[in-house]
Structures are given as structure tokens and as C-alpha cells.
Amino acid sequence: MARERERERERESHSDIHEINELPKNIDILTYSFPCQDISQQGLQKGITKTTRSGLLYEIERILLLNKDRLPKILLLENVKALTSKKFINDLNSWIETLNKLGYTSYYKVLNSQDYGSSQNRERIFMISIFNANGKKFNFENKTTHFKKLEDILDENYSKKLVLLNLNKYEKSDFITTKNSITKARLLNYSNFNSETYIYLPKGIGPTLTASGANSRLKFYYESNKEIRLISYYEAYEYMGFSKKYAHIIKEQDIISEEKMIFTCGNSISVEVLEKIFEELIENGFF
Secondary structure, rough: HHHHHHHHHHHHOOHHHHHOOOOOOOOEEEEOOOOOOOOOOOOOOOOOOOOOHHHHHHHHHHHHHOOOOHHOOEEEEEEHHHHOOOHHHHHHHHHHHHHHHOOOOOEEEEEEEEHHHOOOOOOOEEEEEEEEEOOOOOOOOOOOOOOHHHHOOOOOOOHHHEEEEEHHHHHHHOEEEEEOOOEEEEEEEOOOOOOEEEEEEEEEEEEOOOOOOOOOOOOOOOOOOOOOEEOHHHHHHHHOOOOOHHHHHHHOOOOOOOHHHHHHHOOOOHHHHHHHHHHHHHHHOOO
């Protein structure tokens, strides 16, 4: 029975968007995105064309064109905020026009997850596209009054395997608090890569967790015992808004390593922001 359920899941799962041609009927919401490497500040910035990795966006156009008789009521896009920059805004506007021709009215805004109850400073563009909107408008201003800090999600009884003993030999700059409430210092003479040198105090907000690079290895400093330690896999899940119990469930399956689990979190979307968007859609009768 278990193997039968596994085969059923495999039949329903697609690993290659190029293989998808037909959509189910009566879809309320379709979420989509594309690799950010070609628009990210850390990437090659080749833009969104059909020859770049970010050009996978246009596979969504292909699928929608093949399914004009069963278009989803709502489309939801999330990506890096560079999509709204002067360099790439024309790409975004071109995509909005593509959706407009299919009958969608689109609204977008750069949202920071810490404004929605997260302990993470994570700015991303979110775009809602409404099919046959008939004058209905979407409002992104559904923020929260409940705020978290890193210490709310970091485990005080962390595993000693997370401690980076080799970093104790480096002098630290003074801790400063940024306008985004991130309290950080630099390890002097530690690395030529500036972002790799930062350590963060748990009493503040944390930086954006990424799938690779320095921010996939967030380092926290504890004044009480002078230890510097990495974020754990289950803390990374809660950092993104998931419950730690789901991280432990995935860990128990022994499918991917703890490092890969953090990688998937860096590629994920802040749950707190999604919850507010879904609340707005439901409360205002979009579906």
C-alpha cells in the first residue's frame, strides 16, 4: 500500500516544466517563479530572455496559452527585488503585458518579511495577477504588529557541532545596528569576501537566508560564552516561517543532508508573507 501511494505521488509530480502541457480544471491559484541568477546582484545579470535560465518564466506563458479554457483565477509570482530595478523593469513590464493579453490584471510590490512577523530581513517582489478582475484590486498593505527577533527562533541549547571554534582567534569590529534592525559585526582579516565576515547578535533581526554564498552559512555570536555558531537545519526552517517539526520530519526521512535542507530553505518563500497574501485574497472574495 505504501509503495502504491509512492508511485501515485510520482505520477503526479513533474520535475521538468518543459514536460507540462495540460493544467487541471478549476485552479484557484497557481504559484510560479524562475531562477533568479540572471537578474540577481550576485548573478550574471543577463536578464529574462528565452535563452537564459531566468527565461524559464516563458514556459509559464506557453502553458497558459495551451490552457486558455482553464486559466487559473489567481497567479502568484515571487522573486528577488532586482526584478523591479531600472535594469530589469522592462522585463517585468513585458511579462505583465503578456499576462494582460491573457486577461490578467497584475499588482506587484517589494515586501520585507520582517514586516509580516518574521525574524528575517528578506525583501522580495510579490506579484498577484487576477483573471477577469472586473475592477477588483489587490492590497499588499496587510502587515502585522507582531514582530520576532532571532532569539525567538534560535535554540539556546544548540548542538556544539555548530560552533566554529576556529573563528575565536579573529578580532571583531564593534557591533552596529542597521536601519533594518540587524545587529552585526565583522571578523577582521577573516575573509576577502565581505559578506563572509559578518556575525550577528540574536537580539536583533537576521539577514536574508540564501541557498548559496555567505548567507547560506549564517553565523551568530553569543556574548555569554563568546561562541560563534552556524544556523541549524531546523532553525533555518523556522527562519522561513515553517514549523520546526516539519524540519525534523524531513530529517527523519534521511532523503537529503542537513546542508541541503538549509539550501532548500534559502530557495523558499517566507511563509509569514504568504499567509498574509492568502488572507487578503480570501477575505476579499478573490476565490
